[in-house]
Amino acid sequence: MRDRLQALNGPQTLGNGRAFWISFAVVLAGALIYPAWADPYDVGNSAYFLIWIFMALGLSLMWGYTGILSFGQTAFFGIAGYGYGVIAINIGASGGLTFVALLCAVSLAAVSAAVLGYFMIYGRVGGVFFGIVTFATTLALAAFLHQTAGPEWAIGKARLNGFNGMGGMSPLELPWFGGPIYLEDTALYYFVLLLLLAVYLGLRLLVNGRFGNVLVAIREDPLRAELLGYDVRKFQLAAFVIGSALAGLSGVLYTAWGQFITPASMGLPAAAMPIIWVAFSGRSDLTATLVGTFTLLLAFQTITIYSQQYALILMGAVLLATVLFMPTGLMVEIGRLIRRLHARATAGPAP
C-alpha cells in the first residue's frame, strides 16, 4: 500500500512531501464539506469552475511535460460537447445511458486527436507549426459549426443550430436504488470533484512513472530521447491523445452542466483561455496548473460581471506579462519558493 502511494510522488511533481499531502487533505476535506454550508447556486458555480480544470491538466501534460503546444484544446472540447449532445438527444438518455454518451463523446475527441496528431506528429511537425495547425483547425471547426443554422444541419434528432448552439440534451444521470440521481448542482459538484481527484491522482501516477519520465526526456531533448531508443512519436501521440481527451471530458461535463453548447466556446477568444490558465499557473506542474486555473477562473468570472471585454483584456495582459516576466508560471514559482523555505526550515540554520 505504501509503495502504491509512493508512486504518486516523484521528480516530475512539485509537491511530494508530508507537508504537501497534509495540506492536500485539508483542501480536499474543505472541498467535500463546502456544499454543506454554501448556497446551492455557489456550489453549482464551483462545479462549473472545476469542469474546466480537466482541459488545463490535459494541456499541462502535453505542453508542460511533453513539450508539444496544442492550441486545439477547445476544438476537442467542442467535438466532445457536441458529440455528447447528439448522442444524448438521439438515444433519449435515461439512466446509465448518459454515461455511455459521455464515454462515446470523450472517445470521439480522442479518436479525432489521434487522427490529427498522427498526421502532424508522424509528419514530424513540431514547435511553432504544431500550434498553428491546431489553431487553424480549431477556428475552421468553429466557423463550420457557426454556419450550421439551417434545418438541413441535423444529426438524427439533434439540430446543430449554428451560432445559437445546441441545447436540450439531458444532464448526466446516475442510476440509483429508488430512482436515478440527476447530476445537477450539488450532486454534479460531488461527481466532478471526485472525477477531478481521480484524474489528478491518475496523472500524477502517469508522470511520475516510466511513461512520464520518457515524456520529460522528449521535452528536454527529442533527439537524445530518440537515440536512447524511444519511439518519440509514439509517446508524443499518446500524450496528445490523453491531453485532448481530457479537453473532451471538460466539453462533455460543460454541455451536461448547462445542457447547452455553442460554437463560441471553441473559437476566439475561448481558444486562448486554456493557454492563458496553464501559462500563468506554470505548465510544468499538475498541481500548479490545478490551483492557478481555479484562481484565474474565479478572477475572470468576478470581473466578467462588470465587463466581459475588460476581463478579456486582463487575460491578454496576464498572458503577455507571464511570457515577459515569469515564463515558468506564477504558481510554479510560488511552489518552488515554498519548497526552498521548507528545506531551509527543516535543515536548520546554516553552519
Added chain:
Amino acid sequence: MFAEIFSILFQFADVFAFLVLAAAGLAIIFGMMGIINLAHGEFITCGIYVTVAGVQQGLPLPVAQALGALTAGIIGVILERTVIHRLYNRPLDSILATWGISLIVTQGMLVTLGSSWAGIGTPEGSFQVGEYTFSSYRLVLFAAAVLVMLALYLLFMRTRYGVLARATMQNPQMARALGVRTPWIYATSFGVGAALAGLCGALYAPTMTLIPTMGITFIVEAFVTVVVGGANVLIGTVPAAMVLGAIRTALNAWQGQIIGQIGMLIAVILVIRVLPEGVSGWLLRRNR
C-alpha cells in the same frame, strides 16, 4: 465557353490574391525570425480601420490605403522594439506574447470603437465577358498581389537591405560578426511584415463590413498558406497560394465557402505529412 473559363480563372485569381496578400506579412516575419505573429489579424484590422477612417475624412482611397499600411508598419516596429525582440530565443513564447497582444487589442477596440462601423463600399466599375459581369476591383486586388510579390523579390534580391536581411536569415551570428546590425534588420523586417498585413487590410477594406474581430477572416488562410509555403516567402508563398487557391476554388464552386475552407485545411494537414518544411523547404533541400 470562353466566358466560363474566364469566370473560373477569375475566381481562382480572387482566391489566389487573398491568400498571397493575407500571408505575405506573416511569411516574412516567420521566415526572418522563426516566429508566428498571432497578432497578424490585428495588423490587418489596423490597416482596414485606418483606411476607412481616412476615406471618411475625405482622403482619396489609394492615399488612405497607403496610410493604413504605413500605420501598421510603424506599430509593428514599435512592437518589435518593446516586446518581440526580447523573445527571439523562445519562439513559442513569442507566439503567446503576440496572442496576448491580439486579445488586448481586439477587446480594447470593442470597448473604444464599438462593435461595428459603417463601411465605405467597394469602388464601382465592372466589366463583362460573355454573359457574366465581373467587379474591376477584384482585378485590382489580383494585380496588387502580383505587385507585392514582385516588390518583395526586388527588395530581397536587388537592394542592400535585402542582402543583409538574407544574410541574417541564413546565419545571424556570422552576419553579426561581419558587422550587420541584426537587431535593426529584425526590427525593419517585422515592420515590413506588419506593413504588408496593414496593406492587405487596406486593400480589402472597401469590400468588408467593419467589426473589431474581423482579423479572424484572414488568419486561417494566412496560417495555412505559410504552413504549406514554408519559411521562404519568395519561393514558398506563391506556389502554396496557387495549390491552395486551386483546391479552394474547386471546392467553393462545388460546395460553398465553408467546405472550401475546411477542404483547404484538410489538404494542408495532408501536405505537411509529406512536406513538413513546406514547399520552400522541399525546394531548397532538393537543390542542395
